[in-house]
Amino acid sequence: MPRLALRFSTQTLLLQLGVVVLVVLLSGTVHAWLVYGRIGTEAENQALTLARTVASDPAMRSQVEAISKEQGTPPATVLSAGPIQAAAEAARNRTGALFVVVTDETGLRLAHPDVVRLGERVSTDPSDALSGKEVTTRNTGTLGASAGAKVPVFAPGSTTTVVGEVSVGYSMESLGQSLAEDIVPIALTAAGSLLVGVLASFLLRRRLQRLTLGLEPEEISTLVHDQVAVLQGVDDGVIGISADGRITVFNAAARRLLGMPEGSETPGSPTAAGTDWERSPVPSQLKALTQPSAHDAEAVEIVAGGRVLVANARKALHRKEDLGWVVMLRDRTELQQLTRQLDAVGTMSAALRAQRHEFANQLHTIAGFMSIGQHGQAKDYLARISATGPLKFPVQQAELLQDPYLQAFVGAKSVEADERGVALRIGPETLVREHVTEPQDVTTVLGNLIDNAVNAAVDGSSMQRWVELELLDEPGPDGGTLHIVVADSGDGLGSVDPEKVFVEGFTTAEPAEGGIARAGGQGLGLALVRQLARRRGGDVRVLDAGSPGGPGAVFMATMPKVTGAPDDAPRAVPAPVAQRPATEPKEGQP
Numbered sequence: 279m280p281r282l283a284l285r286f287s288t289q290t291l292l293l294q295l296g297v298v299v300l301v302v303l304l305s306g307t308v309h310a311w312l313v314y315g316r317i318g319t320e321a322e323n324q325a326l327t328l329a330r331t332v333a334s335d336p337a338m339r340s341q342v343e344a345i346s347k348e349q350g351t352p353p354a355t356v357l358s359a360g361p362i363q364a365a366a367e368a369a370r371n372r373t374g375a376l377f378v379v380v381t382d383e384t385g386l387r388l389a390h391p392d393v394v395r396l397g398e399r400v401s402t403d404p405s406d407a408l409s410g411k412e413v414t415t416r417n418t419g420t421l422g423a424s425a426g427a428k429v430p431v432f433a434p435g436s437t438t439t440v441v442g443e444v445s446v447g448y449s450m451e452s453l454g455q456s457l458a459e460d461i462v463p464i465a466l467t468a469a470g471s472l473l474v475g476v477l478a479s480f481l482l483r484r485r486l487q488r489l490t491l492g493l494e495p496e497e498i499s500t501l502v503h504d505q506v507a508v509l510q511g512v513d514d515g516v517i518g519i520s521a522d523g524r525i526t527v528f529n530a531a532a533r534r535l536l537g538m539p540e541g542s543e544t545p546g547s548p549t550a551a552g553t554d555w556e557r558s559p560v561p562s563q564l565k566a567l568t569q570p571s572a573h574d575a576e577a578v579e580i581v582a583g584g585r586v587l588v589a590n591a592r593k594a595l596h597r598k599e600d601l602g603w604v605v606m607l608r609d610r611t612e613l614q615q616l617t618r619q620l621d622a623v624g625t626m627s628a629a630l631r632a633q634r635h636e637f638a639n640q641l642h643t644i645a646g647f648m649s650i651g652q653h654g655q656a657k658d659y660l661a662r663i664s665a666t667g668p669l670k671f672p673v674q675q676a677e678l679l680q681d682p683y684l685q686a687f688v689g690a691k692s693v694e695a696d697e698r699g700v701a702l703r704i705g706p707e708t709l710v711r712e713h714v715t716e717p718q719d720v721t722t723v724l725g726n727l728i729d730n731a732v733n734a735a736v737d738g739s740s741m742q743r744w745v746e747l748e749l750l751d752e753p754g755p756d757g758g759t760l761h762i763v764v765a766d767s768g769d770g771l772g773s774v775d776p777e778k779v780f781v782e783g784f785t786t787a788e789p790a791e792g793g794i795a796r797a798g799g800q801g802l803g804l805a806l807v808r809q810l811a812r813r814r815g816g817d818v819r820v821l822d823a824g825s826p827g828g829p830g831a832v833f834m835a836t837m838p839k840v841t842g843a844p845d846d847a848p849r850a851v852p853a854p855v856a857q858r859p860a861t862e863p864k865e866g867q868p
């Protein structure tokens with residue numbers, strides 16, 4: 279049966295408890311040892327004081343000297359009844375000492391608590407004291423373990439002639455009793471420390487479980503590895519914001535999509551972990567997604583770093599605990615560009631379908647002339663068709679655009695405008711001599727400006743609805759610059775700040791709730807074309823805000839390095855576009 283592994287928090291608790299118990303035991307033991315040593319030292323000093331007192335007594339010095347001068351040592355019965363034994367026992371009983379022993383100059387006992395031991399040599403070495411030195415000792419003698427002192431006894435009137443020694447000792451058992459009395463506060467202190475340590479360990483365990491969300495270290499390590507792998511492996515931007523408003527995650531894809539420089543994740547940077555989310559240099563639309571009033575998972579489109587991004591935010595919860603927000607960023611730039619290209623292709627396809635009907639009517643007219651034998655009129659009709667071209671768009675002065683791509687695109691836009699009752703015309707200052715080398719960017723900028731101008735003309739109060747377009751290319755060593763000016767017959771910008779129309783989310787259409795451009799594209803056209811032009815080194819700006827009743831606003835775009843000289847090799851281009859004469863029959867008419 280496999281052994282159940284303890285949880286990390288339980289292991290931590292047991293380890294902390296073990297450390298606390300060990301520290302308390304070691305501290306108590308060291309403290310008890312120090313107290314024991316202090317008590318022993320005090321006993322030695324007390325024994326030394328008593329020994330000095332006994333040894334310095336003049337009567338004791340005289341009596342010891344007298345016995346030392348005699349031949350041999352008096353018998354025990356004489357010594358036990360002598361003054362030396364009486365004085366020693368009196369000092370012992372008065373101070374509570376274990377023993378007070380007096381010897382002659384050879385170490386034979388002259389006084390001892392056990393009278394049987396009188397006249398015998400002491401059990402411990404008396405040489406230091408008999409040589410004139412005072413010493414403290416801890417040893418075991420005939421009366422047991424003791425802490426004491428040995429002091430020489432000098433002859434009366436002399437400080438150098440040793441005639442004996444006095445040995446005083448206090449029982450170690452009494453020291454142990456003193457230690458037991460002092461150890462109670464130590465034990466209480468240790469028990470209190472142990473209790474506090476155990477309580478702190480439990481509190482630390484609960485905090486650890488809360489901080490780790492109850493996960494084990496292996497699970498946390500796996501989550502970190504998975505997070506790094508996912509955040510570095512996805513192309514979507516991911517931004518994590520904690521519940522207290524701090525950035526916790528800001529992956530490389532998010533920095534790239536928002537146009538932030540490399541290395542902005544270093545400590546102290548505006549997007550590093552721990553940075554306040556409200557103070558970070560991210561678009562305000564992203565910050566609005568994490569407001570308490572924001573709707574969870576509601577997507578918005580923003581323009582940042584020359585890209586169209588779709589952003590949404592979700593609340594992060596773990597067991598009903600609020601962990602903050604997760605903001606996701608997805609790049610829609612390529613999709614927007616493809617959409618613009620498809621719009622241009624669709625516009626030209628619709629125009630070609632309309633012209634196909636007109637071309638079929640022209641063929642029916644020719645067939646009619648031939649069937650009735652009017653060969654001369656058929657010939658004249660073919661001559662007029664050859665002069666104007668087989669395909670004709672309702673755009674004026676299209677011959678000023680020598681690039682076939684621009685001819686086809688502007689012609690297709692003119693068909694769309696004509697269907698809405700707006701005349702698209704090309705201004706007299708137009709002159710494009712080179713070919714467009716970046717049709718994708720030109721389509722995005724030119725298409726947006728024309729669409730906005732047509733919408734303004736349709737919504738305007740002027741009876742004559744028109745849009746005028748002027749294009750001029752300026753050759754350059756690294757590619758020509760295309761200048762685009764678009765004017766309309768609308769009512770202009772009114773009191774709106776000209777710079778405000780380039781802010782993401784601004785639109786004259788029905789505004790989204792909260793003023794934020796929702797996913798769908800409204801309010802992003804002008805912001806996108808300006809960032810696209812500026813990324814190429816150009817710009818888009820308002821030349822004239824217009825006036826109510828017309829003429830309307832005038833926009834100018836400058837796009838460097840988008841035109842070039844025609845290649846010598848032939849290239850497939852759309853058929854030339856010709857101006858539709860005012861007398862030309864409408865579609866469906868012969």
